[in-house]
Each structure stands twice: as structure tokens, then as C-alpha cells.
Amino acid sequence: xxxxxxxxxxxxxxxxxxxxxxxxxxxxxxxxxxxxxxxxxxxxxxxxxxxxxxxxxxxxxxxxxxxxxxxxxxxxxxxxxxxxxxxxxxxxxxxxxxxxxxxxxxxxxxxxxxxxxxxxxxxxxxxxxxxxxxxxxxxxxxxxxxxxxxxxxxxxxxxxxxxxxxxxxxxxxxxxxxxxxxxxxxxxxxxxxxxxxxxxxxxxxxxxxxxxxxxxxxxxxxxxxxxxxxxxxxxxxxxxxxxxxxxxxxxxxxxxxxxxxxxxxxxxxxxxxx
Amino acid sequence: xxxxxxxxxxxxxxxxxxxxxxxxxxxxxxxxxxxxxxxxxxxxxxxxxxxxxxxxxxxxxxxxxxxxxxxxxxxxxxxxxxxxxxxxxxxxxxxxxxxxxxxxxxxxxxxxxxxxxxxxxxxxxxxxxxxxxxxxxxxxxxxxxxxxxxxxxxxxxxxxxxxxxxxxxxxxxxxxxxxxxxxxxxxxxxxxxxxxxxxxxxxxxxxxxxxxxxxxxxxxxxxxxxxxxxxxxxxxxxxxxxxxxxxxxxxxxxxxxxxxxxxxxxxxxxxxxxxxxx
Numbered sequence: 001x002x003x004x005x006x007x008x009x010x011x012x013x014x015x016x017x018x019x020x021x022x023x024x025x026x027x028x029x030x031x032x033x034x035x036x037x038x039x040x041x042x043x044x045x046x047x048x049x050x051x052x053x054x055x056x057x058x059x060x061x062x063x064x065x066x067x068x069x070x071x072x073x074x075x076x077x078x079x080x081x082x083x084x085x086x087x088x089x090x091x092x093x094x095x096x097x098x099x100x101x102x103x104x105x106x107x108x109x110x111x112x113x114x115x116x117x118x119x120x121x122x123x124x125x126x127x128x129x130x131x132x133x134x135x136x137x138x139x140x141x142x143x144x145x146x147x148x149x150x151x152x153x154x155x156x157x158x159x160x161x162x163x164x165x166x167x168x169x170x171x172x173x174x175x176x177x178x179x180x181x182x183x184x185x186x187x188x189x190x191x192x193x194x195x196x197x198x199x200x201x202x203x204x205x206x207x208x209x210x211x212x213x214x215x216x217x218x219x220x221x222x223x224x225x226x227x228x229x230x231x232x233x234x235x236x237x238x239x240x241x242x243x244x245x246x247x248x249x250x251x252x253x254x255x256x257x258x259x260x261x262x263x264x265x266x267x268x269x270x271x272x273x274x
Numbered sequence: 275x276x277x278x279x280x281x282x283x284x285x286x287x288x289x290x291x292x293x294x295x296x297x298x299x300x301x302x303x304x305x306x307x308x309x310x311x312x313x314x315x316x317x318x319x320x321x322x323x324x325x326x327x328x329x330x331x332x333x334x335x336x337x338x339x340x341x342x343x344x345x346x347x348x349x350x351x352x353x354x355x356x357x358x359x360x361x362x363x364x365x366x367x368x369x370x371x372x373x374x375x376x377x378x379x380x381x382x383x384x385x386x387x388x389x390x391x392x393x394x395x396x397x398x399x400x401x402x403x404x405x406x407x408x409x410x411x412x413x414x415x416x417x418x419x420x421x422x423x424x425x426x427x428x429x430x431x432x433x434x435x436x437x438x439x440x441x442x443x444x445x446x447x448x449x450x451x452x453x454x455x456x457x458x459x460x461x462x463x464x465x466x467x468x469x470x471x472x473x474x475x476x477x478x479x480x481x482x483x484x485x486x487x488x489x490x491x492x493x494x495x496x497x498x499x500x501x502x503x504x505x506x507x508x509x510x511x512x513x514x515x516x517x518x519x520x521x522x523x524x525x526x527x528x529x530x531x532x533x534x535x536x537x538x539x540x541x542x543x544x545x546x547x548x549x550x551x552x
Contacts (some may be wrong), residue, residue, distance in 0.1 A: 065451065065452060093454040094454065096451070096452055096454035097452060097453030097454040101452065102452050104449065110446050110449050111446050111449075112447075112450070112468070113446075115463075115464075120446075123450060123453045123455060124454065127454050127456075128454060176453070
């Protein structure tokens with residue numbers, strides 16, 4: 001189904017001066033410093049950087065998973081007119097799993113070992129679409145699982161996580177995260193723990209979800225070649241600061257900041273003889 | 275498919291030998307209690323002129339100084355002791371796990387306050403705490419249950435708190451929260467069932483402590499009151515006639531040992547599971 005003219009330029013998520021700071025070890029530790037960016041509808045935004053650059057913390061902030069007791073946070077994360085950084089838990093829960101979803105790095109530990117796959121895919125439905133009957137939930141879950149490329153979803157529905165491979169579990173995660181067709185999907189290094197073949201399949205799947213459901217994806221990774229393939233725009237982070245951002249082709253072709261240059265130079269290249 | 279049939283479950287117990295040995299012993303004790311509910315050789319409180327009899331066919335464990343049949347009293351006393359231990363566990367583990375789960379999950383100021391209070395409770399030996407409780411509210415089987423149960427809350431609260439803190443940072447718990455799952459559901463559906471290994475072996479250990487504490491309290495004369503018997507109280511009453519009727523002490527003593535041994539072995543058999551399951 002094709003939507004009416006895509007409002008490509010209207011941001012659905014606006015982050016202004018996001019500042020995150022730990023203060024529980026005596027001296028303050030700045031994790032994210034004055035970060036501002038926008039996420040537009042149906043775009044794939046890459047956030048790259050080394051470990052400790054603050055990219056995952058940014059993702060958790062958007063997902064509303066930060067432990068606000070242990071953190072000083074300032075700035076705003078504006079979604080649908082609501083500041084996700086400062087709103088109450090109840091408001092947050094209304095969006096979580098419905099409009100904003102997240103998939104994690106480790107598919108092996110991201111599923112509850114004691115719950116059947118179907119239950120876990122339906123979790124969001126049970127919370128946000130309580131009016132649905134069990135049969136309708138099952139139908140939606142199986143549809144989402146099929147869309148996530150799980151073979152034989154009817155059978156997988158009744159299985160437990162330990163019966164599935166890493167790639168299959170990541171597909172289950174994606175099915176669970178997209179069962180309600182969220183506007184924003186945050187993917188925190190979703191392919192790092194997978195082998196290269198599976199990695200390519202998951203990337204293709206993310207691309208399909210983006211194209212078919214107009215889901216905006218925040219793709220967090222340290223794999224630059226992957227980000228270059230997948231993302232429309234990219235933000236390069238280092239030590240909590242965004243050092244460079246722009247269209248991903250442009251950033252990778254003409255890196256301006258020395259750190260980005262170093263990162264791009266570090267991508268292993270295969271030189272073929274002509 | 276994970277099978278829930280007994281055989282399949284047993285296959286997952288890491289130390290099956292220990293577990294089965296413990297289960298057999300426990301079943302023996304439970305059988306004694308169940309038989310005692312249906313049939314006892316004599317009324318456990320019925321006195322007779324045959325006082326301080328040794329082991330005989332009529333009285334397999336002899337009689338005490340009031341001429342009451344010791345086997346019947348052991349059967350009855352095991353029931354009381356088992357009941358008190360179970361009640362204690364229900365109160366102690368129930369409240370303790372709940373307190374630990376809530377404080378561990380939410381953290382912050384609530385955690386600090388509640389944990390300092392349980393630390394305070396921890397500082398008293400549980401038997402002493404129970405003594406204070408019973409002397410305040412009067413001595414009865416039910417009060418002993420409450421007293422010991424409350425004294426057991428801190429140890430369960432600590433264990434479950436640390437387990438909840440471990441579990442709440444697991445990816446699938448984060449994931450559930452991310453789906454907008456309510457805290458109560460996160461705790462009861464995603465966290466508690468996954469703590470079962472640690473909880474189960476702690477329940478076994480706790481049960482033993484409850485049996486021993488009850489016996490200790492009864493020995494001191496607190497708890498169910500004469501003429502009703504509990505095992506510890508029987509030992510206490512029989513100590514002065516130990517050399518005349520040794521079975522008056524050894525009988526109830528043996529049942530206490532078997533009760534504790536059975537649960538210890540089962541707990542030990544389950545415990546190695548922790549190391550293996552990751």
C-alpha cells in the first residue's frame with residue numbers, strides 16, 4: 001500500500017540538547033553531551049561510534065529505558081508532542097512497544113527462556129490491544145512472524161527459545177518489535193552477534209520493514225560498511241559528542257572530521273585487480 | 275517442546291541420586307504423618323497406668339512418664355512440626371520474596387529503607403526474635419508460625435532481592451519493559467519464574483531451619499502447649515527419663531533428623547543446577 005505524498009521532511013522524533021550524565025561514582029561522568037538530531041518519517045538513521053561513545057545510551061534514552069535515578073538528564077526527546085525524557089512511566093508505557101520498539105544485540109538472551117515464542121511475540125498486543133481476542137492475537141503474531149521471515153511460523157509459535165538458532169531468535173525479536181507496526185524501530189547492534197550470512201538476511205529484513213511499513217529505523221552499529229549499505233543518514237559519535245552527521249554516502253565519501261576519517265580508513269578494503 | 279512429565283523433569287535435576295534419596299526420606303516422613311491422620315495405635319494424649327515402659331509389641335516405642343504411647347505421640351508431633359514448618363515457610367518465603375522483589379526491582383529510597391529494616395531484623399537470632407514475639411502475643415502453634423515466619427523474612431528478602439537485581443538487567447526483562455509491560459507482570463511473569471533454581475534450593479534450606487527452630491522453641495517450652503505434642507517438646511519432656519526409656523528421646527529425634535535430612539538432600543540435588551544452567 002502506497003501512502004499519500006510522503007512527508008519526508010517532517011521529523012517524527014526531535015532530540016534537542018540531550019545531555020546524560022552519571023553521578024553515582026563521586027565525580028560526574030558525561031555519557032552524552034548536547035546531542036541534537038531529528039528522525040524523519042521512514043528514514044534509516046545510523047549512529048556509529050566506538051564502544052563508550054554514547055550511542056547505546058542515546059538509544060536507551062529514546063526507548064525510555066534509562067534508569068533516571070542514577071542519571072542526570074537534560075534536554076528533550078520530542079515524540080508526538082510528548083517529551084519522552086521527562087514524561088511519567090505511564091505515558092512512556094503507552095508508546096513503548098506500540099509506536100517505539102527496540103531490538104537488542106544479543107538474540108540469545110533477549111527472549112524469556114520460560115515463555116513460548118508466541119506469547120513473547122504477542123506481549124505488545126496483550127498490552128496495547130487488550131480488546132483483541134486470543135485468536136486474533138495469534139493471527140497477528142503469526143503474520144508478524146511470517147513477515148520477519150520465520151519459516152513455518154505456526155510451528156515456531158509453540159516453541160521455546162532454546163529450540164531456535166540465533167538468527168531465528170533475532171527474527172522472533174523483530175517480529176515481536178514490529179507486530180504493531182511501530183513508527184520507530186531502534187536497532188542496537190542487531191547483527192553483531194550473528195554470522196555474516198544471517199547478518200545480511202537481517203539487514204535485508206530491516207530494509208523491507210522500512211520500505212513496506214514506513215517504519216523509521218535508528219540503526220546503531222560500529223560496523224561502518226553495514227551502516228553505509230543500509231542507512232540514509234548517519235551520525236558519528238565520539239565520547240558522547242556527535243562529531244559529524246549527514247547523508248551517509250556523503251559522510252563516508254568526504255569525511256570532514258579527523259575521527260570520521262580515521263574510522264573510514266579503518267574499514268578493511270578488498271582491492272581487486274582490474 | 276519442554277515436557278512437564280515427572281520423568282522429563284527429573285532428567286533435568288543435576289544430581290539425581292541425592293535428590294531421589296532425599297525425596298524417598300521425605301516421603302517416608304510424610305507417610306508417617308498421613309498414616310497418623312488416619313490411624314494411630316493409641317490416642318496421643320490418652321494416659322495409662324503403663325508408665326515408662328520400654329520397647330514392646332504393645333508400645334513399639336515405649337511409653338512416657340504419663341503412660342502415653344510414644345509412637346502415637348511421634349506421629350501426632352510430626353504432623354504439628356511439619357505443619358509449623360510449612361506455615362513458617364509460607365509466611366517467611368511469601369513475604370520475603372515479595373519484599374525482596376519489590377525493593378530489588380525499584381531500588382532507590384524504598385530499597386534502602388526496607389533493606390536497613392531487614393538488616394536490623396537480621397541482627398537478632400531468629401529464635402530470639404520468635405521468643406520475643408511469642409512472649410508478647412502468647413504461646414500457641416499459630417503464633418509460633420508467625421513468629422518464625424517473620425524471623426525468616428530477612429533471609430528470603432536478601433536472596434530474592436539480589437536475584438531480582440540480577441534478572442532485571444537481563445535483556446529479555448528489558449525487552450519486556452520496552453514493550454510497555456506493567457511492572458507487576460514483569461516481576462511475576464518474567465523475573466520470578468526465572469529465579470526458580472535459587473528460590474527452590476533456598477526453600478529447602480529454609481524448611482530445614484524452620485523444622486529445627488520449631489523443635490528448638492518447643493524444647494524451650496514455647497509453642498504448642500501440653501498435652502499436645504510437637505517433636506521438640508517431646509524430647510524436652512523425655513530428657514529426664516532418657517536412661518529409662520531411650521526411645522522417648524530417640525524416636526522424635528530420629529523423625530526430626532529424617533525431616534531435615536530429606537529436605538537437605540533434595541535441596542543439594544537441585545542446587546548444582548545453578549552452576550550448570552547459565
